Amino acid sequence: MIAENKIVTLQYSVQDSDGTLIDSSEANDPLVYMHGAHNIITGLESALLGKANGESFDVVIEPVDAYGEHNAELVQVVPKSAFEGVEQIEAGMVFTADTPNGPMQLTVTAMEGDDVTIDPNHPLAGKTLHFTGSISDIRDATEEELEHGHVHGAGGAHD
Numbered sequence: 001m002i003a004e005n006k007i008v009t010l011q012y013s014v015q016d017s018d019g020t021l022i023d024s025s026e027a028n029d030p031l032v033y034m035h036g037a038h039n040i041i042t043g044l045e046s047a048l049l050g051k052a053n054g055e056s057f058d059v060v061i062e063p064v065d066a067y068g069e070h071n072a073e074l075v076q077v078v079p080k081s082a083f084e085g086v087e088q089i090e091a092g093m094v095f096t097a098d099t100p101n102g103p104m105q106l107t108v109t110a111m112e113g114d115d116v117t118i119d120p121n122h123p124l125a126g127k128t129l130h131f132t133g134s135i136s137d138i139r140d141a142t143e144e145e146l147e148h149g150h151v152h153g154a155g156g157a158h159d
Contacts, residue, residue, distance in 0.1 A: 007140070010025070041065065056133065056134045058132045
């Protein structure tokens with residue numbers, strides 16, 4: 001059963017509320033995470049608690065339990081000169097900016113002359129997410145994984 005400090009392997013797909021596929025383990029490796037270590041969104045972690053190996057899941061996660069609500073106050077217009085050394089800036093580009101709170105991912109949402117509109121919200125902020133999938137393995141975390149708070153070995157860090 002899925003519980004705190006268990007290493008969980010799952011196959012999944014996630015869609016937004018319009019039915020658009022956002023991500024799937026079908027094209028990639030299965031997701032392997034340590035339960036209770038905040039390695040996945042809280043809503044999905046809560047929904048998986050207590051599930052058994054081989055069990056399927058079909059859950060809808062509201063924004064508050066996923067990537068939060070979209071905060072329009074964070075969207076800013078900055079001068080193109082803020083992107084020193086970048087020749088071509090286009091909507092959809094993603095940059096990492098150093099901030100007093102550490103690195104932050106910014107998405108360019110619009111360009112108008114020398115004005116660049118940037119949005120530091122997570123790309124999935126404000127979206128309701130629909131996860132489906134199945135649990136393919138559950139095991140105890142090793143001492144090293146417990147100490148580091150994440151998976152090691154196949155499907156995890158330090159392969």
